[in-house]
Structure formats: C-alpha cells, structure tokens
Amino acid sequence: MFMEFRNEPYADFSKPEFRKAQEEALKRIAGKFDREYPLFIDGKDVKSGKLLKSINPSHKSQIVGTFHKAGQKEVDLAMESGLRAFEKWRLVAPKERAMVLLRAANIMRRRKYEINAWMITEVGKNWLEAEADTSEAIDFMEFYAREMVRWSEIKGVTPFPGEYPELAYLPLGIGAVIPPWNFPMAILTGMTTAAIVTGNCVLLKPSSDAPAIGYTLVEIMQEAGLPPGVLNFIPGSGSEMGDYLVGHPKTRFIAFTGSKEVGLHINELAAKAAPGQIWIKRVIAEMGGKDTMVIDSETDLDAAAAVVISSAFGYQGQKCSACSRLIVVDEVYEKMLTILAEKAKKLTVGPTEDPNHYMGPVVNASSENTILQYIEIGKKDGRLITGGAKAAGDGFFIQPTIFADIKPGTRLDQEEIFGPVLAVIKAKNFDEAIDLANATEFGLTGAVWTRNRFKIEEAKKKFFIGNLYINRKCTGAMVGAHPFGGFNMSGTDSKAGGMDYLGLFMQAKSVSEKVD
Ligand code: NAP
Numbered sequence: 001m002f003m004e005f006r007n008e009p010y011a012d013f014s015k016p017e018f019r020k021a022q023e024e025a026l027k028r029i030a031g032k033f034d035r036e037y038p039l040f041i042d043g044k045d046v047k048s049g050k051l052l053k054s055i056n057p058s059h060k061s062q063i064v065g066t067f068h069k070a071g072q073k074e075v076d077l078a079m080e081s082g083l084r085a086f087e088k089w090r091l092v093a094p095k096e097r098a099m100v101l102l103r104a105a106n107i108m109r110r111r112k113y114e115i116n117a118w119m120i121t122e123v124g125k126n127w128l129e130a131e132a133d134t135s136e137a138i139d140f141m142e143f144y145a146r147e148m149v150r151w152s153e154i155k156g157v158t159p160f161p162g163e164y165p166e167l168a169y170l171p172l173g174i175g176a177v178i179p180p181w182n183f184p185m186a187i188l189t190g191m192t193t194a195a196i197v198t199g200n201c202v203l204l205k206p207s208s209d210a211p212a213i214g215y216t217l218v219e220i221m222q223e224a225g226l227p228p229g230v231l232n233f234i235p236g237s238g239s240e241m242g243d244y245l246v247g248h249p250k251t252r253f254i255a256f257t258g259s260k261e262v263g264l265h266i267n268e269l270a271a272k273a274a275p276g277q278i279w280i281k282r283v284i285a286e287m288g289g290k291d292t293m294v295i296d297s298e299t300d301l302d303a304a305a306a307v308v309i310s311s312a313f314g315y316q317g318q319k320c321s322a323c324s325r326l327i328v329v330d331e332v333y334e335k336m337l338t339i340l341a342e343k344a345k346k347l348t349v350g351p352t353e354d355p356n357h358y359m360g361p362v363v364n365a366s367s368e369n370t371i372l373q374y375i376e377i378g379k380k381d382g383r384l385i386t387g388g389a390k391a392a393g394d395g396f397f398i399q400p401t402i403f404a405d406i407k408p409g410t411r412l413d414q415e416e417i418f419g420p421v422l423a424v425i426k427a428k429n430f431d432e433a434i435d436l437a438n439a440t441e442f443g444l445t446g447a448v449w450t451r452n453r454f455k456i457e458e459a460k461k462k463f464f465i466g467n468l469y470i471n472r473k474c475t476g477a478m479v480g481a482h483p484f485g486g487f488n489m490s491g492t493d494s495k496a497g498g499m500d501y502l503g504l505f506m507q508a509k510s511v512s513e514k515v516d
C-alpha cells in the first residue's frame with residue numbers, strides 16, 4: 001500500500017492516443033457548461049439562490065458553470081457541519097485517513113483528462129500546463145498520505161526514568177482553505193487534503209475564477225469515502241464573505257495561497273480575537289513573487305534563453321514562480337536580448353482548447369487591464385523588445401512582452417504583474433546581479449545560470465529565496481523533490497510538498513504516565 005512516493009508521469013501529447021483522450025474529454029465537458037452547482041455542506045447540496053458565473057477566458061461569452069454563492073448563513077451552516085464532523089474525524093486512525101487520499105488519487109488519475117479539460121476551459125491553461133497541474137494534485141495526495149503515516153509513527157520524545165513519555169500530533173480543528181485560481185487543482189487539492197489527512201475539517205472557498213475545478217475535488221472526495229461534513233464546499237466572493245469566514249470565532253486556522261495584498265489582510269484579521277474565540281488562529285499564507293533569473297557570461301545563452309522563455313511565458317506568466325525579472329551581466333546583455341526576442345516572436349497565442357497554442361488568455365478582464373497598464377508603464381520606463389499589445393481573439397489575449405533597460409527600483413522591477421511581461425535589467429557583473437536579484441520585498445523562486453562553480457556557491461549562499469534553481473527553470477517545483485514556499489512578502493515559507501508541511505496542520509500533545 002505505502003510504497004515509496006514517485007511523481008505522477010505526464011501524458012505525452014505528441015502521441016495520438018493521448019491527444020485523442022484529451023480531445024474527447026474537452027467535448028464531454030462542453031456538454032456540461034450549462035450546469036448549476038450547489039454548495040456542498042454536511043454531505044448535502046445546498047442552494048443559496050445567489051449566483052456566480054464562471055467564464056472561459058478564451059471565449060468571454062462562454063459560461064462554463066453557474067455556482068450558488070455562500071453568504072454568512074451558509075458559512076455558519078458549514079462551520080456547524082465541520083464542528084460536528086470533527087468530533088469523529090479527529091479520532092479516525094491516521095492510516096485510515098491516508099487511505100481516503102490514496103483512493104482519491106486513484107479516482108483523480110482515472111478522471112485526469114476531464115480535469116485537464118476543466119482547466120483548459122475555465123482558466124485558459126494549455127494542455128501540458130493542465131496535465132502538470134492535475135498530476136501535481138495527484139502527487140500531493142500520494143505524498144501527504146505517506147507523510148501522515150510517517151508523522152503518526154514519529155516517537156518525538158526521549159526515555160525518562162520512572163515514566164512512559166509520549167508525544168502525539170493532534171489536528172487543530174476547522175480550517176478555512178482559500179486557494180487561488182492559477183493552480184486551481186494542485187494548490188486547492190494540496191491545501192485541502194493536507195488539512196483533512198491530519199484530522200481537521202475544512203471549509204473550502206475556491207477562487208471565484210475557478211469554482212468548477214474545485215467542485216471536481218468535492219466529487220472525488222465523496223467517491224473516495226470521506227464522511228459528510230469533513231469537506232464543505234462554499235464558493236463565494238472573497239471580498240463579500242471572506243472576512244466573515246476568516247474572522248469567525250470557530251475558525252481555527254486559515255490555509256491561504258494568493259496575492260500579498262489579500263494574504264496580509266487575512267493575517268491581520270486572523271490576529272484579532274473575535275468574541276468567544278479561545279485560540280490564536282494559525283495562518284499558513286503563501287503569497288506573491290517577483291522571481292528573478294540571473295544570466296552570467298559563463299553560460300550557454302541559447303539554452304538559458306529557451307528556459308527564460310518558458311519560465312516567463314508558460315501559462316502566460318501567471319505563476320507565482322514565473323520569471324518576471326531577468327538580470328543579465330553586461331558582457332552578454334545585448335546578445336541575450338536578441339536571442340530572447342527571436343524566441344518570443346515564435347510563441348503562439350490563442351484559445352487553449354487548440355493544443356497548437358503555447359499561450360492562452362490571461363484569466364479575466366481585471367487581470368487583462370492591470371497587465372496592459374503595466375505594459376504602458378514599461379513603454380515609458382524601458383525599451384520594448386517584443387510584444388507590447390493585446391493579441392487577436394475573443395479572449396483576454398496578450399502578446400508575450402519583453403522590456404529591456406528596466407532600472408532597479410522602478411515599478412516593473414519591483415511589482416508582481418502576474419502576466420506575460422518580462423523586465424530585463426543590466427548588471428555590471430555577477431556580484432551586482434545577485435545584489436539586484438535580492439532587492440525586492442519578495443523571496444519566492446529564482447534561478448542562476450552559470451558554469452562557474454565559484455559563482456554557483458556564491459548564489460547558494462547569498463540569493464535569499466525559498467526555491468533556488470541552478471541552470472534550470474525557476475518554475476515547475478515537483479512534490480517531494482522541491483518543497484515549495486517563499487521568504488519575506490512571499491509568505492510563511494510553508495514548503496508545500498515537503499516533509500515539514502503536515503506539521504503546520506497539527507499541534508503536539510505530550511503525555512507522560514508515571515510507572516508504579
Ligand atoms: P487573490 O486575489 O489573492 O485571491 C486568492 C483567494 O483569496 C481567492 O480564493 C479569493 O477569492 C480569496 N479572497 C479574496 N479576498 C479575500 C478576503 N478578504 N478574505 C478571504 N479570502 C479572500 O489571488 P489570485 O488572483 O487568486 O492568485 C494570484 C496570486 O496568488 C498571485 O499573487 C500569486 O503569486 C499568488 N500565488 C502564490 C503561490 C505560492 O505558493 N506562493 C502559488 C500560487 C499563486 P475570490 O476569487 O472570490 O476573490
């Protein structure tokens with residue numbers, strides 16, 4: 001049952017059988033776009049009558065699903081259901097809880113193409129990005145299932161004369177799980193199942209841009225045999241019901257992944273004890289990034305440029321780990337820009353149901369506006385190398401855009417844009433490049449490209465980020481191998497997919513009995 005963890009292999013879409021499976025799944029889910037989705041509380045469908053529509057960003061007029069939204073009444077209902085379920089779920093043996101995750105991972109494997117299809121249509125992922133996202137969700141469940149068993153077997157105490165000391169890890173209680181839309185299956189599944197496998201109950205509020213994908217996890221957990229009330233699905237607008245959910249006196253912890261602004265707001269609100277609250281809420285907050293790749297002169301520029309392009313423009317730059325700052329040493333600066341421009345011009349942009357499009361749309365109208373505003377700032381503050389405008393089509397399409405000569409300290413150098421915009425900055429030498437790389441408020445991912453062993457060691461010591469990569473891309477952390485989470489304003493460094501992660505969802509109780 002608990003063999004060693006291995007990452008889920010990806011489907012190879014260059015082969016006709018995989019392409020056919022994905023095409024068929026896309027057709028199948030298109031027949032479900034007119035569905036209305038209830039909330040799911042205490043194992044039952046609940047309708048609030050207040051609706052939220054989720055659209056396909058590749059085709060703005062296409063609605064992929066209509067969702068009943070939670071207000072205060074539904075949050076209260078979900079909280080009561082969670083509190084009731086917790087009394088039993090917390091006592092279920094860790095191995096049994098782990099088994100639910102393993103069964104769910106198998107069901108997700110079976111439904112992989114369909115889940116990919118929801119991501120391709122609801123948030124504009126290309127096929128391979130969707131496949132990677134679903135695979136990561138499976139990885140999280142396989143990994144945390146094994147991790148729960150390991151935690152349950154940890155001794156945690158040393159012998160003491162005349163006593164039997166023990167240490168047990170207990171769940172915390174009811175948690176609000178608040179994921180973003182950009183890894184709508186992987187992050188949502190990772191945070192939710194980590195909370196559940198450790199014995200907690202969850203109030204899951206998916207992103208308003210990706211509720212259909214969240215709903216698939218609810219179906220899967222039900223099929224996997226999760227008891228009613230352990231997972232309650234309460235979509236709703238974060239700005240309308242988020243404060244009530246976070247501020248609720250019975251909310252014991254918040255597992256959040258999203259922007260710095262919302263993360264800081266949640267942290268502040270959670271710190272305030274509500275009347276009747278008898279604990280300090282725990283906040284696990286993974287937030288934004290301004291991730292940097294450093295290109296040294298002693299490197300293969302062509303290989304580096306290929307990876308910069310995929311790190312900057314993969315999923316339209318909408319990854320917390322996306323390369324949005326490129327720092328190049330003077331000696332190879334102009335040459336690097338020329339190679340980058342050539343490569344960026346070859347990228348195709350369009351609706352993602354078509355596998356020939358490398359880039360799809362950005363997620364929604366407000367995102368599109370923000371990114372276009374940053375592009376205008378870039379035109380004033382830097383030299384436009386390529387892109388710089390919307391791309392053709394009925395969706396939120398933006399060209400891959402590169403600005404050179406961005407000065408340290410300016411907005412494109414400092415602020416998270418979360419779109420296909422790369423700011424290139426010149427450094428005198430490698431040392432200055434690392435100093436500039438560190439000069440933001442964030443600290444999530446980054447990569448250094450150099451063949452020089454001395455410089456590699458310098459980067460390991462000085463580049464202050466949660467996930468550092470050498471001579472590879474700065475995106476694509478794998479569960480188990482690359483525990484993920486950042487420093488500074490990138491969050492609480494929770495290291496999702498790592499061996500410390502489950503500890504964040506538990507508290508330790510020491511018991512010692514005197515031997516007569
Ligand atoms: P976001 O706008 O901060 O939203 C994240 C979640 O918070 C959504 O479910 C949102 O709901 C909810 N929310 C909004 N206001 C709230 C409130 N007052 N109380 C409680 N919840 C509230 O982020 P996003 O646009 O979804 O995702 C992009 C951001 O996530 C980027 O900054 C990216 O860097 C970051 N991210 C970080 C990591 C990491 O591991 N560090 C990973 C992925 C993404 P609504 O959708 O209803 O507004």
Ligand code: MG
Nearest residue numbers: 054055122209
């Ligand atoms: Mg959408």
